[in-house]
Amino acid sequence: MSILVDRETRLLVQGITGREGEFHSRAMAEYGTQVVAGVTPGKGGQTALDGRVPVFDTVDEAVRGTGANASCIFVPAPAAADAILEAADAGIGLVFCITEGIPALDMLRVYWVLRQAGVRLIGPNCPGATSPGQAKVGIIPGSIHREGAVGLVSRSGTLTYEVVQAMSDAGLGQTTCVGIGGDPIVGTSFIDVLDMFNQDPETEAIVMIGEIGGDEEERAAAFCAREVRKPMAAFIAGRTAPPGRRMGHAGAIISAGGGTAESKRAALQAAGVSIADSPSQIPSLLRAAGVR
């Protein structure tokens, strides 16, 4: 089993005819994901991916025409918040938004509208999710994965790839890898994904990759202490980050008295999570916790 994406996922790509959208749609389809539709306003009736995928003007038409049940968004930041709402309006229950740089106040409204509509949003500013051997949605390179029993959740992109690669090299495969995004307001929190992994019978252990800023990791630690009985390992980036500066990700900023790597490490450690000093230590921490 896995979480969020699998063989049944029927994916729609919003922005499929753009450079990024086209490139990654191709990679998703090659990995085995069912890419069933694309949406680019004004290009309805055309096709993408060498004629294999129909393109629609609106998400509504795409859903009615193809039975798409998930969407992946590659549209530019000024139009991305609206694209998320369009997907929710059309009845899509699971939306991945890869786009970086959406204004926080736009995301705030989107967050609450989707929550009230019962739509699951992953991101924005996230790399997506992969269930190895089944499907990948987003931009995570498929080649780094291996099928297995570890669930991974992360706030970052390439750092996630680093850890996944280290795990796969060490023979530790994954059920699903999820990047929740580095923005201050994201649709899905660490706790949401930890809860899914905790309930997924095939996920035997969980890896969490956090970074400075906010208190999501601290809240996740409280959840782990209370609910999670599976072995866990974590890495927190930004021990050397200076306070008050935005470290690339809009969410990665140490503000007065909070959000430091040390406070996150301490909270997770107290919750029984093994803490890595380097991404390369994650596999050995998992082995030490009894993961085969």
Next chain:
Amino acid sequence: MKLQEYRSKEILASHGVPVSVGEVATTPAQARAAADRIGGPVVVKAQVLVGGRGKAGGVKLAADPAEAEARAAEILGMTIKDVTVRTVLIAPAAEIAHEYYLGIVLDRASRAVAVIASAEGGVEIEETARTNPDAVLRLPLHPLLGLLEHNVRRVAFFLGLSPDLRGQFGSILRGLAEAFASSDADLAEINPLVVTAGGELLALDAKIVLDDSGLYRHPDLEAMRDANEEEPSEIAAREAGINFIKLDGSIGCMVNGAGLAMATMDLVKLAGGEPANFLDIGGGAKADRVAAAFRIILDDPNVRAILVNIFGGITRGDEVARGIVEARATLQRQVPMVVRIVGTNAAEAAQILEAANLITAASLDEAAARAVAAARGEAPA
């Protein structure tokens, strides 16, 4: 992006908030003329974005224009937390009966815009929240409807405002909320909001911090950026589309992805070195951007070695390697370079790098250790 006090006050004033505006001056003579026009006692305030300017002597009272000129001469050119003061604000001095704190902030924890208020103004709100949490009201607003009238009443009653001040307070809080939303701010605060001896509310100091992601729709606010307070290298990086923050160490870092860039800095430190910067080159690692990144890193004379960490993933490693070798050939100053490229064609990438006499590494730990050794002038292990 932080706005200077006088810019923040201009924005609040345009939304109907009564502010002590004043005039800006960049020379003592201008300060004198401004004080003359304002009339009566004035405050001379250093315009810097760093906190603690009052304690550093950057805010001074002046009884008349001659004294304003003298105080401005002291403050202009002064250094506050590494920032040289180039502008002062000359504002009318107010007789203060009471000081409040009033702010609006994007509160990521509750995923809401929240009003923060305290009857103990004039000090940092974080300090009040620590020492006397009951003195601070944190009121999340409705995410779709924003500030409602019962919110305004609740804040006014919390602050214990007298009935004759409540009407004026309502228009101030509504103006602050409008200013926050219409400028895509992360924070808009008035500290202190004072009651004057004449019984009027007045914003004596203001601070607005903008959401960088919202700037594209506010060219007027982008134009308020104060280049005086930014590292020249950080300005160059922004213009090249690179996320860069200068630090104090000797090992320059060039990485794709913000999380991996932070992790790379952490591993440099773990290996016994100090990172010279945070640098996220973004997706693709294209040759022109790599060249710009190298120039920005090497502009810092403290840099003794560069660690390049590119997790290519889908990008072809050999293309990135060629880009790095080409970019390196254009550099004025050369330092040892440790390059780690992961991704498609990583083996070909390593061959290209080694042929160009660059130090390579397979793992990030190894790359960090080699960069630290190289910065110390040791041969690669």
